[in-house]
Structure formats: C-alpha cells, structure tokens
Amino acid sequence: MNLDNLHNKLITAARATPADDRVPYAFEKRVMARLAETVRVDLLGAWSAALWRGAIACLVVTMLSGAWLLRTEPSSEHAEFTPDFNAAVFNAGVFASAGSTDEVW
Amino acid sequence: MERSDAELIRAVLQGDMASFEPLVAKYSPRLFATARRYARREDEIEDIVQEIWSKAYHKLGSFRGEAPFEHWLMRMAVRTCYDFLRAHQRNRENTFTELTKEEDDWIERVMSAPEQVSEKAEAAKQLVKKLMQMLPPPARLIIQLLEIEDRSVKEISALTGWSVPLVKVRAFRARAEMKKCLARVARDKYL
Numbered sequence: 147m148n149l150d151n152l153h154n155k156l157i158t159a160a161r162a163t164p165a166d167d168r169v170p171y172a173f174e175k176r177v178m179a180r181l182a183e184t185v186r187v188d189l190l191g192a193w194s195a196a197l198w199r200g201a202i203a204c205l206v207v208t209m210l211s212g213a214w215l216l217r218t219e220p221s222s223e224h225a226e227f228t229p230d231f232n233a234a235v236f237n238a239g240v241f242a243s244a245g246s247t248d249e250v251w
Numbered sequence: 252m253e254r255s256d257a258e259l260i261r262a263v264l265q266g267d268m269a270s271f272e273p274l275v276a277k278y279s280p281r282l283f284a285t286a287r288r289y290a291r292r293e294d295e296i297e298d299i300v301q302e303i304w305s306k307a308y309h310k311l312g313s314f315r316g317e318a319p320f321e322h323w324l325m326r327m328a329v330r331t332c333y334d335f336l337r338a339h340q341r342n343r344e345n346t347f348t349e350l351t352k353e354e355d356d357w358i359e360r361v362m363s364a365p366e367q368v369s370e371k372a373e374a375a376k377q378l379v380k381k382l383m384q385m386l387p388p389p390a391r392l393i394i395q396l397l398e399i400e401d402r403s404v405k406e407i408s409a410l411t412g413w414s415v416p417l418v419k420v421r422a423f424r425a426r427a428e429m430k431k432c433l434a435r436v437a438r439d440k441y442l
Contacts, residue, residue, distance in 0.1 A: 149433050151365045152358065156382065156433075159375035160399045165284035170297060174275040177304045181268065184305065 390425035
C-alpha cells in the first residue's frame with residue numbers, strides 16, 4: 147500500500163478546502179464588552195495588590211523595629227535610673243494609699 | 252476617513268479603548284479562519300478568538316510597530332491555538348471514529364487508481380479532519396503550517412517561537428506520526 151500517495155492526496159484535499167472565516171453577529175461588541183469588564187476587574191486587582199504591598203511593608207517595618215529594640219541593650223544611665231524610678235513609683239503608691247502624698251512629691 | 256492600524260493602536264495606547272473595536276472588526280475573520288483549523292466546536296472557536304483579542308489588548312504595549320500588526324496578531328493566534336490543542340489533548344486522545352462508507356471508498360479508489368480520484372471530494376476533507384485530530388499538538392500544528400498552509404520553516408519558527416532546528420525535528424516527527432495515523436486508518440483494509 148502506498149501511504150505516500152494517500153498522504154499527498156489528503157494534503158492536497160486540505161489545501162483545496164477554503165478557510166471558513168465567518169464571524170458571529172456582533173462579535174466585536176462582545177469582545178469590547180469583555181475587555182471593558184476585565185479592565186474594571188484589573189482596577190480592583192491593582193487596588194487590592196497595593197493594599198497587600200502596604201500591609202507587607204508595615205509588617206517588615208514592625209519586625210525590624212522589634213528586632214532593633216531587642217538587640218539594643220539598656221544604657222548605664224538608664225540602668226541607674228531604673229531602681230530609683232521604681233522606688234519612687236512604689237513610694238507614691240504606698241503613701242497615696244496612706245492618705246499622705248507630701249513626702250513623695 | 253478610515254484610520255490606519257498604527258493610528259488606532261496609538262489611540263488605544265493613549266487610553267481610547269473604543270479605537271480597538273475597528274481592529275477587532277477588521278481582523279476577526281482571519282482569526283476565525285485560523286481558529287477553525289484547530290478547533291471544531293463553534294463555542295470553542297469563539298473562546299479562542301476572544302482569548303486572542305484579550306491577549307492582544309493587554310499586550311498591545313509590546314507591539315513595536317516594526318512589522319505589520321497582522322503579523323504580530325497571527326503570532327499570538329497561532330500560540331493561543333497551540334495552547335488550546337495542548338489543553339484539550341487528553342480529551343482528544345483516541346478520538347478516531349470509524350470511517351464512513353464514503354471515506355472508505357475514497358481510500359480504496361486512491362489505492363487502486365490515484366490519478367482518477369478527486370481531492371475535492373467531501374470524503375477527503377472529512378478524512379483530513381479526522382487524521383489531524385489524531386495527531387499530537389506539535390505534530391498537528393506543524394502539518395497545518397508546513398504542509399497545508401505551505402509556510403517556510405523560518406516562518407513557522409517566527410510564528411511559534413520555536414527555534415529553526417526544533418521546527419525541523421518536529422516536522423520530521425510530525426510526518427512520521429501522520430504516516431502512522433494513515434496506516435492505522437487504512438490498516439483493516441489494506442495491511
């Protein structure tokens with residue numbers, strides 16, 4: 147059996163078949179409506195993407211600030227001040243409950 | 252006065268979406284003719300053409316105007332059709348249906364007296380369609396472009412985005428696949 151013959155005949159048949167270029171009625175209107183819809187969706191998408199980007203940026207800033215605070219050791223000046231400050235707060239609380247705040251302030 | 256493609260494209264890029272409509276009206280027949288070579292159902296064909304126009308609109312900024320708009324659009328059309336073929340490959344496997352009596356007779360006549368057989372017969376056209384559906388997507392695309400549309404390897408490379416050597420390799424494989432399908436179609440009667 148000569149398959150080449152059959153192949154050539156079929157290719158010739160396909161070439162002889164004219165391309166069907168019919169376009170459905172008002173197709174261009176449908177395309178334009180769909181495009182308008184996708185553009186609207188894109189605007190919403192862009193807004194949502196911007197919000198997400200903002201949220202991620204805020205999170206990064208928060209984490210960096212937290213890391214920076216954790217790494218920073220308290221200075222000696224603050225270290226000396228802290229017990230006095232705590233004592234003053236404690237005294238204020240004790241004397242306030244006793245009804246006399248003059249000695250504290 | 253009718254505006255040129257370049258003027259319409261410029262207007263669209265400047266935000267005038269309505270200027271896209273004349274382009275759609277002008278080139279849709281060509282796109283439908285292309286899509287009908289790769290899909291059968293009208294709803295699938297419409298979806299393909301809609302998809303091509305959607306891509307064209309969103310990627311219009313990448314059109315540099317060095318080649319005609321039609322060439323740029325046809326590249327997009329061929330690639331979209333190829334994506335469609337690949338996406339529907341599973342559904343189309345083993346889609347070969349039995350030959351009709353007319354198709355059977357046509358093959359028989361080609362085998363006995365090829366010079367007396369008309370290629371314009373409806374049976375031949377239907378047979379080609381059936382055979383094309385049996386081919387895997389790359390083979391189908393190559394046979395369509397290279398053999399039926401008679402395009403050069405370089406043109407196919409530009410249309411598909413495949414390198415020239417890849418097109419040649421795929422063309423070789425596609426012809427082999429086509430022969431295998433032909434043998435399968437004619438097997439019962441002649442082998």
